[in-house]
Amino acid sequence: xxxxxxxxxxxxxxxxxxxxxxxxxxxxxxxxxxxxxxxxxxxxxxxxxxxxxxxxxxxxxxxxxxxxxxxxxxxxxxxxxxxxxxxxxxxxxxxxxxxxxxxxxxxxxxxxxxxxxxxxxxxxxxxxxxxxxxxxxxxxxxxxxxxxxxxxxxxxxxxxxxxxxxxxxxxxxxxxxxxxxxxxxxxxxxxxxxxxxxxxxxxxxxxxxxxxxxxxxxxxxxxxxxxxxxxxxxxxxxxxxxxxxxxxxxxxxxxxxxxxxxxxxxxxxx
Amino acid sequence: xxxxxxxxxxxxxxxxxxxxxxxxxxxxxxxxxxxxxxxxxxxxxxxxxxxxxxxxxxxxxxxxxxxxxxxxxxxxxxxxxxxxxxxxxxxxxxxxxxxxxxxxxxxxxxxxxxxxxxxxxxxxxxxxxxxxxxxxxxxxxxxxxxxxxxxxxxxxxxxxxxxxxxxxxxxxxxxxxxxxxxxxxxxxxxxxxxxxxxxxxxxxxxxxxxxxxxxxxxxxxxxxxxxxxxxxxxxxxxxxxxxxxxxxxxxxxxxxxxxxxxxxxxxxxxxxxxxxxxxxxxxxxxxxxxxxxxxxxxxxxxxxxxxxxxxx
Amino acid sequence: xxxxxxxxxxxxxxxxxxxxxxxxxxxxxxxxxxxxxxxxxxxxxxxxxxxxxxxxxxxxxxxxxxxxxxxxxxxxxxxxxxxxxxxxxxxxxxxxxxxxxxxxxxxxxxxxxxxxxxxxxxxxxxxxxxxxxxxxxxxxxxxxxxxxxxxxxxxxxxxxxxxxxxxxxxxxxxxxxxxxxxxxxxxxxxxxxxxxxxxxxxxxxxxxxxxxxxxxxxxxxxxxxxxxxxxxxxxxxxxxxxxxxxxxxxxxxxxxxxxxxxxxxxxxxxxxxxxxxxxxxxxxxxxxxxxxxxxxxxxxxxxxxxxxxxxxxxxxxxxxxxxxxxxxxxxxxxxxxxxxxxxxx
Numbered sequence: 020x021x022x023x024x025x026x027x028x029x030x031x032x033x034x035x036x037x038x039x040x041x042x043x044x045x046x047x048x049x050x051x052x053x054x055x056x057x058x059x060x061x062x063x064x065x066x067x068x069x070x071x072x073x074x075x076x077x078x079x080x081x082x083x084x085x086x087x088x089x090x091x092x093x094x095x096x097x098x099x100x101x102x103x104x105x106x107x108x109x110x111x112x113x114x115x116x117x118x119x120x121x122x123x124x125x126x127x128x129x130x131x132x133x134x135x136x137x138x139x140x141x142x143x144x145x146x147x148x149x150x151x152x153x154x155x156x157x158x159x160x161x162x163x164x165x166x167x168x169x170x171x172x173x174x175x176x177x178x179x180x181x182x183x184x185x186x187x188x189x190x191x192x193x194x195x196x197x198x199x200x201x202x203x204x205x206x207x208x209x210x211x212x213x214x215x216x217x218x219x220x221x222x223x224x225x226x227x228x229x230x231x232x233x234x235x236x237x238x239x240x241x242x243x244x245x246x247x248x249x250x251x252x253x254x255x256x257x258x259x260x261x262x263x264x265x266x267x268x269x270x271x272x273x274x275x276x277x278x279x280x281x282x283x284x285x286x287x288x289x
Numbered sequence: 290x291x292x293x294x295x296x297x298x299x300x301x302x303x304x305x306x307x308x309x310x311x312x313x314x315x316x317x318x319x320x321x322x323x324x325x326x327x328x329x330x331x332x333x334x335x336x337x338x339x340x341x342x343x344x345x346x347x348x349x350x351x352x353x354x355x356x357x358x359x360x361x362x363x364x365x366x367x368x369x370x371x372x373x374x375x376x377x378x379x380x381x382x383x384x385x386x387x388x389x390x391x392x393x394x395x396x397x398x399x400x401x402x403x404x405x406x407x408x409x410x411x412x413x414x415x416x417x418x419x420x421x422x423x424x425x426x427x428x429x430x431x432x433x434x435x436x437x438x439x440x441x442x443x444x445x446x447x448x449x450x451x452x453x454x455x456x457x458x459x460x461x462x463x464x465x466x467x468x469x470x471x472x473x474x475x476x477x478x479x480x481x482x483x484x485x486x487x488x489x490x491x492x493x494x495x496x497x498x499x500x501x502x503x504x505x506x507x508x509x510x511x512x513x514x515x516x517x518x519x520x521x522x523x524x525x526x527x528x529x530x531x532x533x534x535x536x537x538x539x540x541x542x543x544x545x546x547x548x549x550x551x552x553x554x555x556x557x558x559x560x561x562x563x564x565x566x567x568x569x570x571x572x573x574x575x576x577x578x579x580x581x582x583x584x585x586x587x588x589x590x591x592x593x594x595x596x597x598x599x600x601x
Numbered sequence: 602x603x604x605x606x607x608x609x610x611x612x613x614x615x616x617x618x619x620x621x622x623x624x625x626x627x628x629x630x631x632x633x634x635x636x637x638x639x640x641x642x643x644x645x646x647x648x649x650x651x652x653x654x655x656x657x658x659x660x661x662x663x664x665x666x667x668x669x670x671x672x673x674x675x676x677x678x679x680x681x682x683x684x685x686x687x688x689x690x691x692x693x694x695x696x697x698x699x700x701x702x703x704x705x706x707x708x709x710x711x712x713x714x715x716x717x718x719x720x721x722x723x724x725x726x727x728x729x730x731x732x733x734x735x736x737x738x739x740x741x742x743x744x745x746x747x748x749x750x751x752x753x754x755x756x757x758x759x760x761x762x763x764x765x766x767x768x769x770x771x772x773x774x775x776x777x778x779x780x781x782x783x784x785x786x787x788x789x790x791x792x793x794x795x796x797x798x799x800x801x802x803x804x805x806x807x808x809x810x811x812x813x814x815x816x817x818x819x820x821x822x823x824x825x826x827x828x829x830x831x832x833x834x835x836x837x838x839x840x841x842x843x844x845x846x847x848x849x850x851x852x853x854x855x856x857x858x859x860x861x862x863x864x865x866x867x868x869x870x871x872x873x874x875x876x877x878x879x880x881x882x883x884x885x886x887x888x889x890x891x892x893x894x895x896x897x898x899x900x901x902x903x904x905x906x907x908x909x910x911x912x913x914x915x916x917x918x919x920x921x922x923x924x925x926x927x928x929x930x931x932x933x934x935x936x937x938x939x940x941x942x943x944x945x946x
Contacts, residue, residue, distance in 0.1 A: 069838050093844025100838045106695050107834045107890035117832060121844040125828020171843070358765070362772070407940055417761030421699060422940070424768050428702075428873050429933035436930040439923065445782075445790050526772060575780060582776025586769045593762050593769070 026075030050218035053228035067098030093121035118170030138170035158189035342469035342514040344555025347529015360529030363420035365427035369400025394516030454576035527585025633886035637901035644908035684903030686861035687876030705771025707871030745859030827892040874932025
């Protein structure tokens with residue numbers, strides 16, 4: 020579905036990303052994790068064609084993101100960035116309706132309206148349709164933005180830190196909805212998450228970046244290991260199992276068992 | 290270590306040239322000596338005083354707003370001073386120079402406070418939006434000034450007054466400019482506090498600086514420098530913007546040690562522009578503000594494009 | 602929370618079938634549009650017939666009406682052009698306090714006029730007509746396309762840099778104009794001042810059809826692209842994700858704005874705050890920020906405001922020559938109030 024070939028990106032003299040080669044298959048939920056400045060958002064933004072790579076190619080659903088027609092791309096891949104600030108005052112329904120723009124160029128058909136309604140229902144926004152965005156809580160607003168990209172009805176959905184600014188309850192609920200979108204709607208969802216434990220609990224696949232390169236990639240079972248995580252984040256991390264979930268424990272590095280800090284990223288399979 | 294003395298030597302050389310360049314031959318012609326003292330010396334002193342003051346007040350504005358693209362030109366301060374001057378002359382056509390200066394400075398003070406108040410209210414404090422807002426504010430004030438001038442048949446006068454020029458700076462008219470020398474000295478004294486105040490009320494309070502007092506002090510320094518310069522000389526666009534920026538490009542951002550450089554730079558730039566203006570179309574004079582406007586806008590654009598290159 | 606959720610619905614039909622309307626908070630035809638349209642029509646008729654020295658039953662009446670219609674048409678065109686230009690500019694820049702005049706077109710216009718009088722002296726007054734207007738507008742469009750194309754191309758495209766460069770160029774042009782003005786004789790300056798400051802009442806019938814054509818074409822274009830304009834207003838990331846070529850859209854928008862501003866400036870001289878006044882009023886009066894609503898309301902409000910101002914200045918204060926200066930004054934004050942009261946978002 021997503022093919023990334025030898026992509027790299029420099030900011031001034033320093034390499035922010037790459038060279039990166041990566042394939043992400045159709046369907047499922049893929050989480051990009053890694054320390055600050057690892058290049059996660061840069062990679063996602065390049066795949067989402069908001070940023071041009073310095074070299075290399077990215078294809079999504081067979082379309083080259085740099086050269087393909089923007090309108091065609093918008094029916095295949097949508098991206099939601101972390102910061103969304105609009106001058107115009109919009110209601111939730113207006114915002115979500117924008118997701119149909121690639122399909123109808125603004126003249127909503129009955130099918131478009133249905134898609135909007137489905138997206139609103141999927142994110143539990145019924146009853147909030149006519150509220151203005153600035154009247155919503157942070158969690159509701161984030162749901163409205165996600166509803167917009169779902170209404171766009173693309174096979175690939177890219178989300179840059181959709182959990183930022185959400186509390187525990189809302190973050191877990193958001194991840195569950197994204198999980199459902201992958202399972203029930205068959206979307207290919209790629210997202211950047213800060214907290215590896217969310218990736219562990221909900222993702223099908225975790226891709227770990229550090230210093231602009233992919234250092235590990237695999238299922239949560241393969242990545243959620245002390246030696247892998249310690250190497251990726253360059254800090255002692257232990258992994259415990261609790262109720263069938265693998266959880267990274269990294270509070271108070273001095274308290275993490277010494278064995279955890281010595282491993283290398285050997286689980287890499289890419 | 291020798292750089293600053295070298296810069297000062299350059300400034301002195303330009304000032305010496307300023308003393309001897311002009312239509313009237315002050316060395317050979319009869320009465321040359323007298324002309325020398327009536328026009329050339331006052332003009333040259335005025336160049337030093339206003340060049341220093343405007344460059345330094347630009348630096349003060351940049352410290353207060355923490356934005357390197359703000360000065361009297363891009364905050365509307367100059368336009369307020371002009372409005373103050375116009376009102377004075379419409380109400381009391383015979384108002385003496387000190388009164389004109391006082392009103393112009395007060396107007397500049399009020400205008401700068403308005404600008405700072407607006408800055409405090411806007412959410413979007415992007416480096417580049419702040420000067421845009423200042424310029425819009427200046428345009429508002431200009432609209433008012435134009436309205437007043439048009440209804441009082443003073444449009445052409447307006448153009449003439451505010452075209453910055455040292456032509457009419459002669460003995461008996463320039464002495465008031467010494468007021469701005471005091472401003473320059475005060476800036477040297479309070480520079481550190483201005484820098485702290487620029488970091489915001491919270492930071493300033495934490496380190497024990499009285500924020501309101503320092504902001505008011507900085508604003509009034511800028512207002513006096515701008516008001517007096519507008520009355521005696523006219524607009525000197527971009528001087529306070531271009532000089533501090535070039536200095537920090539060359540020397541980095543250490544404000545205290547940059548101050549003398551900014552002073553010297555202001556003198557050099559304004560003198561060089563004045564010399565160009567005096568010689569380019571002899572025997573006529575091209576107003577210095579026009580030369581500065583062209584040079585300044587060119588340099589400013591270069592700085593902007595450079596920032597764009599660095600940031601991306 | 603449940604109390605807030607029960608939103609007062611404006612259209613009963615829409616709330617009955619939620620899927621049928623884009624939103625229930627929107628009226629199909631905004632009230633403001635009706636009121637502004639009626640006011641504009643009233644003022645237009647008033648300007649045409651009020652205070653006509655010839656009684657209505659004589660043929661001379663219609664001669665005067667006809668001659669006045671040039672002024673009315675000029676006002677209407679300028680109002681429409683400024684309203685469209687400002688709203689489109691706000692959309693392109695994602696910012697609602699800047700005005701298109703900030704881009705230096707007024708300064709370029711002033712410079713061109715000043716240079717004309719400076720070079721040709723009083724003879725410049727004789728140079729009129731379509732050729733001059735076309736040449737001036739072409740020069741402005743060329744300047745706009747080159748400048749925006751250059752500044753907004755490549756990886757370093759930055760809208761704020763573009764705006765600031767435009768402003769600074771404007772100041773540079775202004776310096777040159779002021780200097781040239783200083784070199785004029787007082788009588789030449791009077792000629793120039795008459796051109797630069799509000800010549801609303803002295804429209805040029807030769808130019809009108811051309812200007813009308815351009816403004817109408819742009820108005821139709823903007824109306825047809827209203828949905829895309831809504832998307833552009835979401836900003837670069839969202840617009841790109843929704844399939845627009847954002848950079849190209851912005852450059853096209855800015856060039857369109859430049860055309861509108863030059864049409865308006867060529868006809869009546871520089872206006873800085875009129876468009877701002879009209880745009881701000883439209884945002885206040887319209888229940889939704891969609892261009893399908895804002896654009897028509899802004900145009901109609903512009904018509905009503907400018908025609909009304911002209912009517913009042915002419916028949917109440919007998920000072921029609923000062924219309925644009927007064928409007929700028931009021932618009933400037935409005936700007937100050939808005940920015941101090943609300944700040945920016």
